[in-house]
Amino acid sequence: MAKGAENEQVRELQARLRQIGHFHRAPTAFYGTITTEAVSAFQRKRELPVTGKVDETTWRRLLAMTHRPTADELRPATSNPLAKPDERCMTGRVLCISKESRTLAWMVDGKVISAVDVRFGVEGTELATREGTFKVDRKERTWTSTLYHTPMPYSMFFSRGQAVHYSSDFAARGYNGNSHGCVNVRDKERLAKLFDEVRVGDKVVVYW
Numbered sequence: 001m002a003k004g005a006e007n008e009q010v011r012e013l014q015a016r017l018r019q020i021g022h023f024h025r026a027p028t029a030f031y032g033t034i035t036t037e038a039v040s041a042f043q044r045k046r047e048l049p050v051t052g053k054v055d056e057t058t059w060r061r062l063l064a065m066t067h068r069p070t071a072d073e074l075r076p077a078t079s080n081p082l083a084k085p086d087e088r089c090m091t092g093r094v095l096c097i098s099k100e101s102r103t104l105a106w107m108v109d110g111k112v113i114s115a116v117d118v119r120f121g122v123e124g125t126e127l128a129t130r131e132g133t134f135k136v137d138r139k140e141r142t143w144t145s146t147l148y149h150t151p152m153p154y155s156m157f158f159s160r161g162q163a164v165h166y167s168s169d170f171a172a173r174g175y176n177g178n179s180h181g182c183v184n185v186r187d188k189e190r191l192a193k194l195f196d197e198v199r200v201g202d203k204v205v206v207y208w
Helices: 008-019 033-045 054-065 168-176 187-197
Strands: 093-098 103-108 110-121 130-133 138-140 155-159 164-167 183-185 203-207
Touching: 008 033, 008 054, 033 054, 110 187, 130 155, 155 203, 164 187, 168 183, 183 187
Parallel strands: 093 203, 164 183
Antiparallel strands: 093 103, 103 110, 110 183, 130 203, 138 155, 155 164
């Protein structure tokens, strides 16, 4: 495999590289610059010829160090790898939100049920997303911010006006923008399902 290839073997390559920390996004099945750099880093660390291409020796070495990717690893819900859950997330029904990995994991009794990418307010300002342990105090399937007059579908409020909700801006611009303090989600379909599963009173943990 080499730059320019696009097939399911490339997706498997990326998933295996992701397992050992060399590929830091969701597999795309396209062998581009990022994949080339990831392969080169793998080869360099294993003292193989650094070509950025996957020859038989590189592939066999990678197979020996990794396991066959699961369906979730091949097509993960999040672009960002999930962080190690905070210990406060390990019991009960919890929206476990990591600022470091920029992910939200919906967990029940320590098991991750689903996950989504998220973004936050600007750190160090009054719009920063609050950290700590909270509870979902209300849910609104359709809501418009009373401060910013922007739609907040599938809102799950947990700390005064801060909520987990869908953001069309996040979906369009990604991490080039920020929230006004809320936890923005860009996967509307997955959030809609999560909204139906979460109950008022469920725990919310926001941590680094």
